[in-house]
Amino acid sequence: MTNHNPGTGPYPQPPYQQPFAQAGWQPAAPVVSPARPGRRFLAHGLTAIVSLIIGVGIGAGGDTGTSASPRPTVTVTETAQAESVPAATETVTAEPVVDPEEEDGPQTTFSGDGQYLVGEDIKPGTYKTAGADGLNCYWARLKNASGELTAIIANGNVQGQTRVALKKGEFFETNGCQDWKRVG
Incomplete structure (x- = not known):
């Protein structure tokens, strides 16, 4: 005996298979949950920070202005006249006045833009700036010059x-700041 009624008989079809047999049936579109706005903001924020660094x-890859330039030598020529002696010319070479702060070695005042190695480019100590030279002053103390986020010891926007x-x-990186001056 043949049973022509689907879903009954010795091997009944489960009810979940019956909709597939209907004409014109289409599977539902997959449900996609909307992205959580916090994660999108975090991803964009992290991308912005990495791009800034x-x-x-x-920008700091250029000349930092730390190379020592030769000091100019001033030559003064004087003409001396005596009553009984014809005119004589004497050449005197004057040594330039050296500011003790500008001796060879690390600087104690430097530009508000660049990356400096403390102990080689600038002297260790406490430095002060008047603040932003435009919209913002960014500074960072770094373990190394790798450019990675893990190299940052401390930083700030002021x-x-x-x-x-x-x-x-340490390395010291500064951008958009007025000049830095050692105060301690």
Whole structure:
């Protein structure tokens, strides 16, 4: 005996298979949950920070102005006249006045833009800036010059006056700040 009624008989079809047999049936579109806005903001924010650090690293790749330039020598020529002696010319070479702060070695005042090695480019100590030279003043103390986020010891974005203590062997990165001057 043949049973022509689907879903009954010795091998009944489960009810979930019956809709597939209906004409014109289409599977439902997959349900996609909307992205959580916090994660999107975090991803974009992290991308912006990494881009900023890379940009600052590229901008700091130029000459930092730390190379020592030769000091000018001033030559003064005087003409002396005596009553009984014909005119004589004497050449005097004057040594330039050396500011003790500008001796060879690390600087104690430097530009608000660049990356400096403490102990080689600038002296260790506490430095002060009047703040932003434009919209924002960014500074960072770094373990190394790799440009990676893990190299940051401390950093900040400031508009007004700030002080930063720098130790020998660290790198100091600054961007958009007025000149830095050692105060301690």
